Amino acid sequence: MKVGIVGFPGSGKSTIFNALTGLTKQAGAAGKARERLGAIKVPDPRVERLTELFDSRKRVYAEITFIDVAVRPEGAGAGGGLDPQIIQAMRECEALVLVLRGFANPMLAQPPAPASEMVRFREELILTDLIPLENRRERMKKETGRDRERALIDRCIGRLENGRSLLGAEFSEEERRLLSGFSLLSGKPLLCLLNQEEGDFPVGIPEALRAQAEGEGLPLMPISAKIEMDISTLPAEEQAEFLADLGADTSARDRFIRKSYDMLDLISFLTTGDDESRAWPIRRGTPARKAAGKVHSDIERGFIRAEVVGYDDLAIAESFKQARDQGLLRLEGKTYVVQDGDVINFRFNV
Ligand SMILES: Nc1nc2c(ncn2[C@@H]2O[C@H](COP(=O)(O)OP(=O)(O)O)[C@@H](O)[C@H]2O)c(=O)[nH]1
Ligand SMILES: [Mg+2]
Structure with missing residues (x-):
């Protein structure tokens, strides 16, 4: 799962990236377009408990990979469009996180203007998406047939020309497939x-910004990169104290991961045994057989059934045997929709 941290120079992307990933290089480096990658392990006490219960040799958390993508100042808003390297980096992401500068940066003359940064960034995404769609429409003029694709492209262009992103537009399965080749940016979460x-954190989101995010249907989360950086360098026990002093219950890292999960409509199912206890991220609504494919393609292919017990039930029963004896273990078929916290043992045959 790849998530891009994007925004204008000096907004704090690298600082946030470092705080979230625990990496420390390169904060403050000016305007580098090249991406850096860092993985976050999704904290999950269920993995820890299962590791204890089953005496697993390894514990493996779900992971989200973040990339740090700088939008060049000359790129945005100046009519020049986004840099092709940046566009490519964003295309490869499943979701984008836009960092808006809400603090006075001594390196930049302009005061913070997060609401207008949000508008500018969305405009850039819209302009970027129009190019391949318009090219396609032009080429299709010489062809006949493909009426559905034609109508779809017209609809997308119309929407974008009205200044609306593709986020929130309704598409059928077939339409999604037709659009997937364009790797459009404005439809990404x-x-x-x-x-x-x-000093402003964690209160004081400017009303104009809040209203605008709401109007566009975008989730908005306050963060102080500087505080997060400081917190991320403290030992675990002191981190909790520090947060309590601030009046925050969890670090931005945890809230951020939860938001990303939400935004991507992700849940985790679990597997456990002597070898490892592990959380697997999947899209909500994934059927059992497809979920099995996350673990191994052989298990998907040879899927027979899934033995499923909810984490809470298993934590009380303390073993699969007792869960079975207590009637808490269910046998599910390939179309069963996997739920968050399902502990699954896949039966398969290759
Ligand atoms: N006061 C303050 N400075 C910050 C904050 N976040 C980042 N900075 C500073 O702003 C500058 C730019 O940050 P950086 O993360 O490199 O921005 P990027 O260009 O978006 O990657 C650096 O000097 C940071 O130390 C913050 O929350 N508060
Ligand atoms: Mg940077």
Whole structure:
């Protein structure tokens, strides 16, 4: 799962990336377009408990990979469009996190203007998406047939020309397939992070920004990159104290991961045994057989059935045997829709 942290220079992307991934290089480096990759393990106490219960040799958390993508200043808003390297990096992401500068950056003359950064960024995505769609429409003029694709492209272009992103547009399965080749950016889930002055955090989202995010249907989360950086370097026990002093119950890292999960409509199912206890991220609504394919393609192919017990039930029963004896273990077929926290043992045959 790849999520891009994007935004204008000096908004705090690298600082946030470092705080979230625990990496420390390169904060403050000016305007580098090249991406850096870092993985976050999704904290999950269920994995820890299962590791204890089943005495697993390994524990493996779900992971989200973040990339740090700088939008060049000359790229955005100046009519020049986004840099092709940046566009490519964003195309490869399943979701985008837009960092908005809400603090006074001494390196930049302009005061913070997060609401207008949000508008500019969305406009850039819209302009970027129009190019391949218009090219396609032009080429299709010489062809006949393909009426459905033609209508779809007209509909997308019309929407974008009205200044509306593709996020929230309704598409059928077939339409999604037709559009997938364009790797459009404005349809990707987008989380806005307002990077605030330490003193403003965690209150004080400007009303104009809040209204605008709401109007566009975008989730908005306040963060102070500076505080998060400081927190991420503290030992675990002190982190909790620090947060309590701030009046926050969890770190931005945890809230952020939860938001990303939400935004991507992700849940985790679990597997456990001597070898490992592990969380697997999947899209909500995934059937059992497809979920099995996350573990191994052989298990998907040879799928027979899934033995499923909810995590809470298993934590009380403390073993599969007792869960079975207590009638808590269910046998499910390939179309069963996997739920968050399902502990699954796949039966398969290759
Ligand atoms: N006061 C303050 N400074 C910050 C904050 N976040 C980042 N900075 C500073 O702003 C500058 C730019 O940050 P950086 O993460 O490199 O921005 P990027 O260009 O978006 O990657 C650096 O000097 C950071 O130390 C913040 O929350 N508060
Ligand atoms: Mg940077």
